[in-house]
Amino acid sequence: MPSSVESPALTRRLTPGPVPWIAMYHSVGDCSDDPYHVTVTPDRLERQLRWLRRRGLxxxxxxxxxAARARGEGRDLVALTFDDGYADFLDHALPLLADGGCTATLFVLPGRLGGDNAWDPLGPRKPLLTGDGIRRAAAAGMEIGSHGLTHVDLTQADDRLLKAEIAESRVALEELTGAPVTGFCYPYGTVDRRAMEAVQEAGYAYACAIDPGELTGPYVLPRVYIGQNDTAARLFVKYRLHRLRRRPVEGLR
Known part of the structure; x- marks a missing residue:
């Protein structure tokens, strides 16, 4: 007969823990024409990675x-995420990550393999990774996650499109990489409860947003935007404010 008293393990699992530091990058390359401020130069990324190392991160x-947080560890770890799957990741970001002993999560769009950022009405067209490029990133130790099929606002999607963008993109990436895909990232960072529940039902283990508002938990992890203007001083402020402003995340120790 089930006991009415929760086990210590279950209690620990449900106890909210401090919000993790998850940095949000996009493109790494020339940022001279960048109206959306989603590009950092390789030199800036290298300096930002050095800042992490100097702080013991x-x-x-x-x-x-x-996984480290679930074991009660990982206070010296920060997650690095790169949205959209720009082709410049291989040439500019990957070598710097490898030199620094870092890995990252690359959120890609299997419905736009070898395409470009057609969803951006302004600015230059940036090429996206091909299927082979995604496999190369995975072989180098990067985690591959889904950013949906084609980069649409899921809060505006009907049921058919919502399923395609979330569930079918996971199947496509698993077929492409031959490995489980457990992470999802909401395009534009926009999320509502319907989209969050669809991600959970599709079998993902977690999902990243930007500012999920009142929603909380491993399927709406907040992230910190990192851009070209983020010097050491700005990174320090962002790091501190993120821990102060965000609510503890249920399910993380």
């Missing part, structure tokens, strides 16, 4: 960070 994938 190491960049890892979201899955590695969450």
């Amino acid at each position: 190491r960049g890892v994938s979201v899955t590695e960070l969450l």
Whole structure:
């Protein structure tokens, strides 16, 4: 007969823990024409990674960070995420991550393999990774997660499109990489309860947003935008404010 008293293990699992530091990047390359401020130069990324090392922090994938937190560890880890799957990740970001002993999570769009950022009405067209490029990133130790199929606002999607963007993108990426895909990232960072529940039902283990508002938990993990203007001083402020402003995340120790 089930006991009415929760086990200590269950109690620990449900106890909210401090919000993890998850940094949000996009493109790494020339940022001279960048109206959306989603690009950092390789030199800036290298300096930002050095800042982490000086503070005794190491960049890892979201899955590695969450696994460490589940063990009650990982206070010296930060998650690095790169949205959209820009092709410049291989040439500019990957070597810097490898040199720094870091890994990251790359959220890609299997419905736009080898395409470009057509969802952005302004600015230059940036090429996206091909299927081979995604496999190369995975072989180098990067976690591959889904950013949906084609980069649409899921809060505006009907039921058919919502399922395609969330569930079918996971199937496509698992077929492409031959490995489980457990992470999802909401395009534009927009999320509501319907989209969150669809991600959970599709079998993902976690999902990243930007500012999920009143929603909380491993399927709406908040992230910190990192851009070209983020010097050491700005990174320090963002790091501190993130812990102060965000609510503890249920399910994380």
